[in-house]
Amino acid sequence: MEPWERALTALKRQEPDEVPIVLLVYAMVLKRFGNVTEKQYYMDIKLQLEAKVAFQRRFPEVVNMPMGTMPEYGEFVGPIPTAFGGKLAWMEDAPPYIAEYPIKEPEDVDRLAEQGIPDPRETGVSAEYLKKLEYFYEWFPRDLREKYGYIDGVVYPGLCVEGAALAMGYDKFLVWMRDYPDVLHKWLKLATDWYLKYCEAIEEIVGKCRILWIPDHTASMVGKQQFREFVLPYLNKIFSRYKGALRIWHNEGRVGHILEEVDKIDAEVWQFGPFDDPVQCKQKTHFCLQGNIHPPWFAKFTPSQVEEACKSLIEKVAEGGGFWLSTGGGAAPETPLRNIEAMIRAVKKYGRYPLSRR
Protein backbone atom coordinates (compact mmCIF):
# COMPACT_ATOMS: atom_id res chain seq x y z
CA MET A 1 0.00 0.00 0.00
CA GLU A 2 1.18 3.54 -0.71
CA PRO A 3 1.34 5.83 2.36
CA TRP A 4 -1.60 7.99 1.39
CA GLU A 5 -3.75 5.00 0.45
CA ARG A 6 -2.90 3.59 3.87
CA ALA A 7 -4.08 6.81 5.54
CA LEU A 8 -7.32 6.83 3.54
CA THR A 9 -8.03 3.23 4.49
CA ALA A 10 -7.52 3.94 8.20
CA LEU A 11 -9.73 7.00 7.83
CA LYS A 12 -12.66 4.70 7.01
CA ARG A 13 -12.03 2.84 10.27
CA GLN A 14 -10.61 -0.06 8.33
CA GLU A 15 -7.26 -1.68 8.91
CA PRO A 16 -4.66 -1.03 6.20
CA ASP A 17 -1.46 -3.09 5.94
CA GLU A 18 0.13 -1.04 8.73
CA VAL A 19 -0.52 2.01 10.89
CA PRO A 20 -0.18 5.15 8.72
CA ILE A 21 2.27 7.84 9.73
CA VAL A 22 1.02 11.34 8.99
CA LEU A 23 3.27 14.06 10.38
CA LEU A 24 3.25 17.83 10.47
CA VAL A 25 6.83 18.84 9.73
CA TYR A 26 7.34 22.44 8.74
CA ALA A 27 9.55 25.52 8.95
CA MET A 28 10.90 24.91 12.45
CA VAL A 29 12.46 21.64 11.30
CA LEU A 30 12.78 22.12 7.54
CA LYS A 31 14.85 25.31 7.86
CA ARG A 32 17.69 22.99 8.89
CA PHE A 33 17.74 21.61 5.37
CA GLY A 34 18.93 24.99 4.11
CA ASN A 35 20.95 25.76 7.26
CA VAL A 36 19.11 29.09 7.46
CA THR A 37 17.09 30.99 10.03
CA GLU A 38 13.34 30.63 10.06
CA LYS A 39 12.84 34.06 8.52
CA GLN A 40 15.24 33.25 5.70
CA TYR A 41 13.31 30.04 5.12
CA TYR A 42 9.97 31.88 4.90
CA MET A 43 11.43 34.36 2.42
CA ASP A 44 12.90 31.74 0.09
CA ILE A 45 10.15 29.90 -1.76
CA LYS A 46 12.57 27.82 -3.82
CA LEU A 47 14.37 26.63 -0.69
CA GLN A 48 11.02 25.68 0.87
CA LEU A 49 10.08 23.59 -2.12
CA GLU A 50 13.46 21.88 -2.15
CA ALA A 51 13.33 21.22 1.60
CA LYS A 52 9.87 19.71 1.43
CA VAL A 53 10.78 17.47 -1.48
CA ALA A 54 14.04 16.44 0.21
CA PHE A 55 12.18 15.56 3.41
CA GLN A 56 9.70 13.47 1.45
CA ARG A 57 12.41 11.61 -0.45
CA ARG A 58 14.22 10.94 2.82
CA PHE A 59 11.06 9.56 4.48
CA PRO A 60 8.96 7.90 1.78
CA GLU A 61 6.90 6.06 4.42
CA VAL A 62 5.62 9.31 5.92
CA VAL A 63 2.83 11.58 4.72
CA ASN A 64 3.49 15.20 5.67
CA MET A 65 0.04 16.71 5.23
CA PRO A 66 -0.43 19.55 4.49
CA MET A 67 2.97 21.07 5.26
CA GLY A 68 4.79 18.75 2.88
CA THR A 69 3.03 20.35 -0.02
CA MET A 70 2.19 23.93 0.92
CA PRO A 71 4.34 27.07 1.00
CA GLU A 72 4.82 28.81 4.34
CA TYR A 73 4.65 32.56 4.70
CA GLY A 74 2.77 33.71 7.80
CA GLU A 75 -0.06 31.63 6.36
CA PHE A 76 -0.90 30.11 9.73
CA VAL A 77 -1.68 33.24 11.77
CA GLY A 78 -1.76 35.94 9.13
CA PRO A 79 -4.62 35.61 6.63
CA ILE A 80 -7.65 36.95 8.54
CA PRO A 81 -5.93 39.68 10.62
CA THR A 82 -3.94 41.10 7.70
CA ALA A 83 -6.88 40.95 5.27
CA PHE A 84 -8.60 43.46 7.54
CA GLY A 85 -5.62 45.74 8.11
CA GLY A 86 -3.55 43.95 10.76
CA LYS A 87 0.25 43.88 10.53
CA LEU A 88 2.43 40.82 10.57
CA ALA A 89 5.85 41.06 12.24
CA TRP A 90 8.73 38.78 11.31
CA MET A 91 11.22 37.45 13.82
CA GLU A 92 14.66 36.23 12.87
CA ASP A 93 14.34 32.65 14.03
CA ALA A 94 10.75 32.07 15.13
CA PRO A 95 7.33 32.13 13.46
CA PRO A 96 5.86 35.55 12.59
CA TYR A 97 3.14 37.08 14.76
CA ILE A 98 0.43 39.69 14.54
CA ALA A 99 2.00 42.92 15.73
CA GLU A 100 -0.91 45.24 15.09
CA TYR A 101 -4.54 44.30 15.59
CA PRO A 102 -7.11 45.80 13.23
CA ILE A 103 -9.79 45.60 15.93
CA LYS A 104 -9.18 47.59 19.08
CA GLU A 105 -12.67 48.79 19.99
CA PRO A 106 -16.14 47.37 19.29
CA GLU A 107 -16.73 50.23 16.80
CA ASP A 108 -13.93 48.83 14.62
CA VAL A 109 -16.11 45.87 13.76
CA ASP A 110 -18.81 48.18 12.37
CA ARG A 111 -16.17 50.03 10.37
CA LEU A 112 -14.80 46.80 8.88
CA ALA A 113 -18.29 45.50 8.15
CA GLU A 114 -19.11 48.71 6.27
CA GLN A 115 -15.96 48.34 4.18
CA GLY A 116 -17.16 44.90 3.04
CA ILE A 117 -15.22 41.72 2.43
CA PRO A 118 -11.69 42.37 1.11
CA ASP A 119 -10.44 40.42 -1.91
CA PRO A 120 -8.03 37.73 -0.62
CA ARG A 121 -6.07 38.04 -3.88
CA GLU A 122 -5.29 41.67 -3.21
CA THR A 123 -4.81 42.24 0.50
CA GLY A 124 -2.43 41.08 3.22
CA VAL A 125 -0.78 37.73 3.73
CA SER A 126 -3.36 35.88 1.62
CA ALA A 127 -2.37 37.82 -1.51
CA GLU A 128 1.32 36.96 -1.04
CA TYR A 129 0.51 33.42 -0.11
CA LEU A 130 -1.57 32.79 -3.22
CA LYS A 131 1.37 33.86 -5.39
CA LYS A 132 3.64 31.43 -3.56
CA LEU A 133 1.03 28.70 -3.89
CA GLU A 134 1.02 29.20 -7.66
CA TYR A 135 4.78 28.66 -7.67
CA PHE A 136 4.39 25.46 -5.66
CA TYR A 137 1.57 24.29 -7.89
CA GLU A 138 3.71 24.74 -10.97
CA TRP A 139 6.85 23.09 -9.64
CA PHE A 140 5.75 20.43 -7.16
CA PRO A 141 6.97 17.02 -8.46
CA ARG A 142 4.33 14.95 -10.20
CA ASP A 143 5.29 11.64 -8.56
CA LEU A 144 4.80 13.07 -5.06
CA ARG A 145 1.39 14.47 -6.00
CA GLU A 146 0.25 11.08 -7.15
CA LYS A 147 1.75 9.04 -4.36
CA TYR A 148 0.86 11.27 -1.40
CA GLY A 149 -2.23 13.17 -2.52
CA TYR A 150 -0.24 16.40 -2.41
CA ILE A 151 -1.18 19.87 -3.61
CA ASP A 152 -3.98 19.09 -6.10
CA GLY A 153 -7.14 20.09 -4.28
CA VAL A 154 -5.38 20.69 -0.94
CA VAL A 155 -6.86 23.74 0.76
CA TYR A 156 -5.06 25.14 3.78
CA PRO A 157 -6.37 28.60 4.65
CA GLY A 158 -4.75 29.09 8.11
CA LEU A 159 -6.39 29.73 11.45
CA CYS A 160 -10.17 30.08 11.24
CA VAL A 161 -12.06 31.28 14.36
CA GLU A 162 -8.65 31.69 15.95
CA GLY A 163 -7.60 33.87 13.01
CA ALA A 164 -10.58 36.09 13.82
CA ALA A 165 -9.43 36.11 17.45
CA LEU A 166 -5.95 37.20 16.37
CA ALA A 167 -7.42 40.25 14.68
CA MET A 168 -8.18 41.62 18.15
CA GLY A 169 -5.89 39.61 20.44
CA TYR A 170 -6.89 36.51 22.37
CA ASP A 171 -7.69 38.46 25.52
CA LYS A 172 -10.25 40.73 23.84
CA PHE A 173 -11.73 37.81 21.94
CA LEU A 174 -12.32 35.87 25.14
CA VAL A 175 -13.52 38.87 27.13
CA TRP A 176 -15.89 40.10 24.43
CA MET A 177 -17.71 36.77 24.61
CA ARG A 178 -19.15 38.23 27.82
CA ASP A 179 -18.93 41.96 27.27
CA TYR A 180 -19.93 42.33 23.61
CA PRO A 181 -21.34 39.02 22.34
CA ASP A 182 -23.28 40.65 19.49
CA VAL A 183 -20.24 42.52 18.25
CA LEU A 184 -18.21 39.34 18.38
CA HIS A 185 -20.82 37.43 16.36
CA LYS A 186 -20.86 40.19 13.79
CA TRP A 187 -17.07 39.97 13.49
CA LEU A 188 -17.01 36.17 13.34
CA LYS A 189 -19.57 36.22 10.56
CA LEU A 190 -17.54 38.75 8.58
CA ALA A 191 -14.25 36.96 9.19
CA THR A 192 -15.61 33.55 8.20
CA ASP A 193 -17.31 34.98 5.12
CA TRP A 194 -13.89 36.27 4.10
CA TYR A 195 -12.33 32.91 4.97
CA LEU A 196 -14.70 31.13 2.59
CA LYS A 197 -13.71 33.52 -0.18
CA TYR A 198 -10.09 32.77 0.58
CA CYS A 199 -10.79 29.03 0.32
CA GLU A 200 -12.29 29.67 -3.09
CA ALA A 201 -9.24 31.68 -4.16
CA ILE A 202 -7.03 28.75 -3.12
CA GLU A 203 -9.24 26.39 -5.10
CA GLU A 204 -8.74 28.54 -8.18
CA ILE A 205 -5.07 27.55 -8.00
CA VAL A 206 -5.09 23.96 -6.72
CA GLY A 207 -8.44 22.83 -8.10
CA LYS A 208 -11.61 21.69 -6.38
CA CYS A 209 -11.04 21.01 -2.70
CA ARG A 210 -10.25 17.37 -1.94
CA ILE A 211 -8.55 17.96 1.40
CA LEU A 212 -9.37 20.82 3.76
CA TRP A 213 -6.95 21.38 6.63
CA ILE A 214 -8.08 23.84 9.28
CA PRO A 215 -6.02 24.61 12.35
CA ASP A 216 -7.96 26.16 15.22
CA HIS A 217 -7.22 26.03 18.93
CA THR A 218 -10.05 28.17 20.29
CA ALA A 219 -11.92 25.10 21.57
CA SER A 220 -9.16 24.70 24.14
CA MET A 221 -9.69 28.18 25.57
CA VAL A 222 -13.39 28.02 26.37
CA GLY A 223 -16.05 26.03 28.20
CA LYS A 224 -18.95 24.13 26.68
CA GLN A 225 -21.37 27.03 26.38
CA GLN A 226 -18.89 29.37 24.74
CA PHE A 227 -17.72 26.63 22.39
CA ARG A 228 -21.32 26.05 21.31
CA GLU A 229 -21.96 29.72 20.76
CA PHE A 230 -18.73 31.22 19.44
CA VAL A 231 -16.65 28.41 17.98
CA LEU A 232 -18.66 25.47 16.67
CA PRO A 233 -21.08 27.34 14.37
CA TYR A 234 -18.28 29.20 12.62
CA LEU A 235 -15.95 26.23 12.27
CA ASN A 236 -18.80 24.18 10.88
CA LYS A 237 -19.82 26.96 8.54
CA ILE A 238 -16.50 26.30 6.77
CA PHE A 239 -16.26 22.55 7.19
CA SER A 240 -19.85 21.96 6.08
CA ARG A 241 -19.25 23.88 2.86
CA TYR A 242 -16.75 21.18 1.91
CA LYS A 243 -18.73 18.02 2.53
CA GLY A 244 -17.27 15.26 0.39
CA ALA A 245 -13.70 16.48 0.85
CA LEU A 246 -11.42 14.97 3.49
CA ARG A 247 -11.59 17.55 6.29
CA ILE A 248 -8.91 17.70 8.94
CA TRP A 249 -9.19 19.73 12.13
CA HIS A 250 -5.88 20.48 13.83
CA ASN A 251 -6.03 21.31 17.53
CA GLU A 252 -3.44 19.93 19.86
CA GLY A 253 -4.80 21.95 22.79
CA ARG A 254 -6.60 20.23 25.62
CA VAL A 255 -10.32 19.62 24.93
CA GLY A 256 -11.09 16.65 27.16
CA HIS A 257 -13.64 18.82 28.99
CA ILE A 258 -15.84 19.21 25.93
CA LEU A 259 -15.32 16.00 23.99
CA GLU A 260 -19.03 15.51 23.32
CA GLU A 261 -19.15 19.02 21.83
CA VAL A 262 -15.96 18.63 19.85
CA ASP A 263 -17.52 15.52 18.35
CA LYS A 264 -19.98 17.83 16.55
CA ILE A 265 -17.22 19.36 14.43
CA ASP A 266 -18.00 18.39 10.86
CA ALA A 267 -14.58 16.97 9.97
CA GLU A 268 -13.25 13.48 9.45
CA VAL A 269 -9.82 13.74 11.09
CA TRP A 270 -8.67 15.44 14.27
CA GLN A 271 -5.01 16.01 14.98
CA PHE A 272 -5.19 15.96 18.74
CA GLY A 273 -2.79 16.87 21.49
CA PRO A 274 -0.71 15.04 24.06
CA PHE A 275 -2.80 16.08 27.05
CA ASP A 276 -6.03 14.40 26.03
CA ASP A 277 -6.51 10.69 26.58
CA PRO A 278 -6.33 8.91 23.20
CA VAL A 279 -8.68 6.13 24.28
CA GLN A 280 -11.35 8.60 25.43
CA CYS A 281 -10.92 10.63 22.27
CA LYS A 282 -11.40 7.57 20.10
CA GLN A 283 -14.33 6.20 22.06
CA LYS A 284 -16.22 9.45 22.45
CA THR A 285 -15.76 11.05 19.04
CA HIS A 286 -16.31 10.07 15.44
CA PHE A 287 -12.89 11.27 14.27
CA CYS A 288 -10.03 9.38 12.78
CA LEU A 289 -7.37 10.49 15.25
CA GLN A 290 -3.99 11.85 14.28
CA GLY A 291 -1.49 12.11 17.10
CA ASN A 292 -0.48 12.45 19.82
CA ILE A 293 3.15 12.15 20.97
CA HIS A 294 4.12 15.38 22.73
CA PRO A 295 6.38 17.20 20.20
CA PRO A 296 8.99 18.43 22.72
CA TRP A 297 9.30 14.89 24.06
CA PHE A 298 9.52 13.52 20.54
CA ALA A 299 12.40 15.93 20.02
CA LYS A 300 14.18 14.93 23.23
CA PHE A 301 13.48 11.20 23.35
CA THR A 302 16.12 8.66 22.41
CA PRO A 303 15.09 6.54 19.41
CA SER A 304 14.27 3.63 21.71
CA GLN A 305 11.99 5.88 23.80
CA VAL A 306 10.27 6.96 20.59
CA GLU A 307 9.71 3.33 19.68
CA GLU A 308 8.23 2.65 23.11
CA ALA A 309 5.92 5.67 22.95
CA CYS A 310 4.71 4.66 19.48
CA LYS A 311 4.18 1.07 20.59
CA SER A 312 2.10 2.18 23.56
CA LEU A 313 -0.02 4.49 21.44
CA ILE A 314 -0.57 1.87 18.76
CA GLU A 315 -1.68 -0.63 21.38
CA LYS A 316 -4.15 1.84 22.82
CA VAL A 317 -5.89 3.16 19.74
CA ALA A 318 -4.78 1.68 16.42
CA GLU A 319 -6.95 -1.41 16.44
CA GLY A 320 -9.70 -1.28 13.83
CA GLY A 321 -8.12 1.67 12.01
CA GLY A 322 -9.28 5.22 12.61
CA PHE A 323 -5.80 6.25 13.66
CA TRP A 324 -2.83 8.04 12.07
CA LEU A 325 0.36 7.90 14.09
CA SER A 326 1.80 11.38 14.55
CA THR A 327 3.00 13.96 17.00
CA GLY A 328 0.35 15.88 18.96
CA GLY A 329 0.85 19.08 16.97
CA GLY A 330 3.65 20.16 14.65
CA ALA A 331 7.16 18.77 15.00
CA ALA A 332 9.30 20.75 17.47
CA PRO A 333 12.38 22.61 16.23
CA GLU A 334 15.11 20.33 17.51
CA THR A 335 13.42 17.11 16.40
CA PRO A 336 16.20 14.79 15.27
CA LEU A 337 15.46 13.00 12.03
CA ARG A 338 16.58 9.74 13.65
CA ASN A 339 13.45 9.93 15.79
CA ILE A 340 11.30 9.93 12.67
CA GLU A 341 13.22 6.85 11.58
CA ALA A 342 12.45 5.36 15.01
CA MET A 343 8.74 6.04 14.50
CA ILE A 344 8.87 4.27 11.16
CA ARG A 345 10.70 1.36 12.80
CA ALA A 346 8.07 1.19 15.53
CA VAL A 347 5.32 0.83 12.94
CA LYS A 348 7.21 -1.99 11.21
CA LYS A 349 7.65 -3.76 14.57
CA TYR A 350 4.34 -3.09 16.29
CA GLY A 351 1.99 -1.53 13.80
CA ARG A 352 1.38 -4.19 11.16
CA TYR A 353 -2.27 -5.23 10.90
CA PRO A 354 -3.75 -7.36 12.27
CA LEU A 355 -2.15 -6.06 15.45
CA SER A 356 -0.84 -8.81 17.65
CA ARG A 357 -1.79 -8.53 21.29
CA ARG A 358 1.21 -8.41 23.56
Place this chain on the structure above:
Amino acid sequence: MSETASLSEIAQAIVELRRRDEVISMVRKKLEAGASAREILVNDLIPGLREVGRKFEEKEYFLADMLYSAITMNECMKVLEPHLLKEVEKAESAGKIVLGTVAGDIHDIGKNLFATLARAAGFEVYDLGVDVSASKFVEKVKEVQPDIVAMSALLPTTAPYFKVVVEELKKAGLRDKVFVLIGGPPLVTAQEVGADAYTNDAFVGVKIAQEYVKKKRGAS
Protein backbone atom coordinates in the same frame (compact mmCIF):
# COMPACT_ATOMS: atom_id res chain seq x y z
CA MET B 1 -20.84 24.20 52.94
CA SER B 2 -19.28 24.88 49.56
CA GLU B 3 -16.27 27.20 49.23
CA THR B 4 -18.37 29.65 47.22
CA ALA B 5 -21.05 29.97 49.89
CA SER B 6 -18.57 31.45 52.37
CA LEU B 7 -17.39 34.17 49.99
CA SER B 8 -18.24 37.85 50.29
CA GLU B 9 -20.67 39.46 47.88
CA ILE B 10 -17.89 40.96 45.76
CA ALA B 11 -15.95 37.72 45.71
CA GLN B 12 -19.12 35.90 44.64
CA ALA B 13 -19.60 38.38 41.82
CA ILE B 14 -16.07 37.69 40.61
CA VAL B 15 -16.62 33.96 40.80
CA GLU B 16 -19.93 34.23 38.95
CA LEU B 17 -18.07 36.19 36.25
CA ARG B 18 -20.47 39.09 36.50
CA ARG B 19 -19.81 42.07 34.23
CA ARG B 20 -16.79 44.14 35.21
CA ASP B 21 -18.66 47.43 35.60
CA GLU B 22 -20.94 45.74 38.14
CA VAL B 23 -18.04 44.44 40.22
CA ILE B 24 -16.19 47.76 40.04
CA SER B 25 -19.28 49.57 41.24
CA MET B 26 -19.52 47.17 44.21
CA VAL B 27 -15.88 47.88 45.05
CA ARG B 28 -16.45 51.66 44.90
CA LYS B 29 -19.49 51.40 47.15
CA LYS B 30 -17.55 49.39 49.71
CA LEU B 31 -14.74 51.96 49.69
CA GLU B 32 -17.26 54.75 50.16
CA ALA B 33 -18.79 52.83 53.04
CA GLY B 34 -15.44 53.04 54.80
CA ALA B 35 -13.72 49.75 54.03
CA SER B 36 -9.99 50.02 53.44
CA ALA B 37 -8.53 49.09 50.06
CA ARG B 38 -6.41 46.44 51.73
CA GLU B 39 -9.52 44.87 53.31
CA ILE B 40 -11.25 44.73 49.94
CA LEU B 41 -8.18 43.24 48.34
CA VAL B 42 -7.65 40.61 51.01
CA ASN B 43 -11.27 39.76 51.85
CA ASP B 44 -12.97 40.16 48.48
CA LEU B 45 -10.75 40.21 45.42
CA ILE B 46 -8.14 37.62 46.31
CA PRO B 47 -10.64 35.03 47.65
CA GLY B 48 -12.76 35.59 44.55
CA LEU B 49 -9.87 35.07 42.20
CA ARG B 50 -8.61 32.12 44.23
CA GLU B 51 -12.00 30.45 43.89
CA VAL B 52 -11.92 31.04 40.14
CA GLY B 53 -8.47 29.45 40.17
CA ARG B 54 -9.84 26.45 42.04
CA LYS B 55 -12.62 26.03 39.50
CA PHE B 56 -10.02 26.32 36.73
CA GLU B 57 -7.96 23.64 38.41
CA GLU B 58 -10.99 21.38 38.62
CA LYS B 59 -11.78 22.05 34.94
CA GLU B 60 -15.07 23.69 35.79
CA TYR B 61 -13.75 27.00 34.44
CA PHE B 62 -11.54 27.53 31.40
CA LEU B 63 -9.06 30.04 30.09
CA ALA B 64 -11.76 32.48 28.99
CA ASP B 65 -13.26 32.47 32.51
CA MET B 66 -9.90 32.80 34.20
CA LEU B 67 -8.95 35.68 31.95
CA TYR B 68 -12.24 37.48 32.50
CA SER B 69 -11.88 37.33 36.26
CA ALA B 70 -8.23 38.43 36.05
CA ILE B 71 -9.23 41.45 33.97
CA THR B 72 -12.01 42.27 36.42
CA MET B 73 -9.43 42.03 39.17
CA ASN B 74 -7.05 44.31 37.25
CA GLU B 75 -9.70 46.97 36.81
CA CYS B 76 -10.71 46.77 40.44
CA MET B 77 -7.04 47.18 41.30
CA LYS B 78 -6.96 50.42 39.31
CA VAL B 79 -9.73 51.71 41.59
CA LEU B 80 -7.96 50.48 44.71
CA GLU B 81 -4.39 51.44 43.80
CA PRO B 82 -4.45 55.13 44.85
CA HIS B 83 -5.95 54.11 48.19
CA LEU B 84 -3.57 51.20 48.57
CA LEU B 85 -0.56 53.42 47.93
CA LYS B 86 -1.54 55.60 50.86
CA GLU B 87 -2.31 52.61 53.04
CA VAL B 88 0.77 50.56 52.25
CA GLU B 89 3.35 53.33 52.40
CA LYS B 90 4.24 52.14 55.84
CA ALA B 91 3.70 48.47 55.13
CA GLU B 92 6.46 46.13 54.05
CA SER B 93 6.57 45.01 50.39
CA ALA B 94 6.13 41.28 49.88
CA GLY B 95 9.18 41.41 47.60
CA LYS B 96 10.29 42.57 44.17
CA ILE B 97 9.76 40.65 40.95
CA VAL B 98 11.20 41.39 37.52
CA LEU B 99 8.90 39.72 35.01
CA GLY B 100 8.74 39.19 31.26
CA THR B 101 7.94 36.89 28.34
CA VAL B 102 11.27 35.90 26.81
CA ALA B 103 12.67 37.05 23.47
CA GLY B 104 10.93 35.68 20.41
CA ASP B 105 7.71 35.05 22.27
CA ILE B 106 4.79 37.42 22.45
CA HIS B 107 2.33 35.36 24.51
CA ASP B 108 1.34 37.17 27.65
CA ILE B 109 -1.90 35.81 29.08
CA GLY B 110 -0.15 33.67 31.71
CA LYS B 111 2.42 36.35 32.45
CA ASN B 112 -0.24 39.02 32.96
CA LEU B 113 -2.24 36.77 35.22
CA PHE B 114 0.84 36.09 37.31
CA ALA B 115 1.57 39.84 37.47
CA THR B 116 -1.95 40.59 38.70
CA LEU B 117 -1.84 37.91 41.34
CA ALA B 118 1.65 38.88 42.48
CA ARG B 119 0.67 42.56 42.79
CA ALA B 120 -2.44 41.53 44.71
CA ALA B 121 -0.21 39.58 47.06
CA GLY B 122 1.81 42.73 47.74
CA PHE B 123 4.78 42.22 45.43
CA GLU B 124 6.31 45.10 43.52
CA VAL B 125 6.19 43.78 39.96
CA TYR B 126 8.40 45.23 37.22
CA ASP B 127 6.74 43.87 34.09
CA LEU B 128 9.04 44.19 31.07
CA GLY B 129 6.34 42.98 28.68
CA VAL B 130 6.86 40.47 25.86
CA ASP B 131 9.79 39.59 23.58
CA VAL B 132 12.25 40.57 26.33
CA SER B 133 15.95 40.06 25.63
CA ALA B 134 18.41 38.72 28.19
CA SER B 135 20.15 42.09 28.31
CA LYS B 136 16.88 43.82 29.26
CA PHE B 137 16.35 41.35 32.10
CA VAL B 138 19.91 41.90 33.31
CA GLU B 139 19.61 45.67 33.06
CA LYS B 140 16.41 45.69 35.11
CA VAL B 141 17.84 43.33 37.71
CA LYS B 142 20.80 45.68 38.16
CA GLU B 143 18.44 48.63 38.46
CA VAL B 144 15.83 47.36 40.92
CA GLN B 145 17.64 44.46 42.64
CA PRO B 146 14.63 42.14 42.76
CA ASP B 147 14.19 39.03 44.87
CA ILE B 148 12.82 37.11 41.92
CA VAL B 149 13.22 37.01 38.13
CA ALA B 150 10.10 35.44 36.62
CA MET B 151 10.07 34.46 32.95
CA SER B 152 7.35 33.09 30.74
CA ALA B 153 7.37 31.30 27.36
CA LEU B 154 4.70 29.44 25.47
CA LEU B 155 6.56 28.08 22.47
CA PRO B 156 8.99 25.17 22.13
CA THR B 157 11.14 27.56 20.09
CA THR B 158 11.37 30.16 22.82
CA ALA B 159 11.50 28.13 26.05
CA PRO B 160 15.25 27.43 25.55
CA TYR B 161 15.76 31.20 25.90
CA PHE B 162 15.23 30.83 29.66
CA LYS B 163 18.73 29.39 29.71
CA VAL B 164 20.14 32.34 27.78
CA VAL B 165 18.77 34.72 30.42
CA VAL B 166 20.14 32.59 33.24
CA GLU B 167 23.56 32.53 31.57
CA GLU B 168 23.54 36.31 31.14
CA LEU B 169 22.59 36.73 34.80
CA LYS B 170 25.57 34.52 35.68
CA LYS B 171 27.93 36.54 33.51
CA ALA B 172 26.74 39.72 35.20
CA GLY B 173 27.35 38.16 38.62
CA LEU B 174 23.65 38.38 39.47
CA ARG B 175 22.48 34.79 39.32
CA ASP B 176 23.11 34.07 43.01
CA LYS B 177 21.26 37.19 44.04
CA VAL B 178 17.90 36.28 42.53
CA PHE B 179 15.47 33.38 42.54
CA VAL B 180 14.66 32.40 38.94
CA LEU B 181 11.11 31.21 38.35
CA ILE B 182 9.99 30.02 34.91
CA GLY B 183 6.43 29.51 33.71
CA GLY B 184 4.47 28.19 30.75
CA PRO B 185 3.58 24.77 29.33
CA PRO B 186 5.88 21.90 30.32
CA LEU B 187 8.50 22.34 27.60
CA VAL B 188 11.64 22.41 29.74
CA THR B 189 12.45 21.70 33.36
CA ALA B 190 13.87 24.28 35.76
CA GLN B 191 16.99 22.16 36.05
CA GLU B 192 17.59 22.07 32.29
CA VAL B 193 17.70 25.85 32.00
CA GLY B 194 19.36 26.60 35.32
CA ALA B 195 16.25 28.09 36.98
CA ASP B 196 15.17 27.51 40.57
CA ALA B 197 11.55 26.56 39.97
CA TYR B 198 9.01 25.89 37.25
CA THR B 199 5.25 26.20 37.28
CA ASN B 200 2.42 26.18 34.77
CA ASP B 201 0.03 27.76 37.25
CA ALA B 202 0.04 31.48 38.11
CA PHE B 203 -1.36 30.87 41.58
CA VAL B 204 1.32 28.33 42.37
CA GLY B 205 3.90 30.74 40.94
CA VAL B 206 2.91 33.41 43.45
CA LYS B 207 2.98 30.86 46.24
CA ILE B 208 6.50 29.83 45.24
CA ALA B 209 7.53 33.49 45.21
CA GLN B 210 6.03 34.05 48.67
CA GLU B 211 7.73 30.99 50.11
CA TYR B 212 11.08 32.01 48.67
CA VAL B 213 10.89 35.56 50.08
CA LYS B 214 9.74 34.25 53.44
CA LYS B 215 12.69 31.85 53.56
CA LYS B 216 15.11 34.53 52.39
CA ARG B 217 13.94 37.02 54.98
CA GLY B 218 13.95 34.38 57.66
CA ALA B 219 17.53 33.57 56.81
CA SER B 220 18.79 37.13 56.79
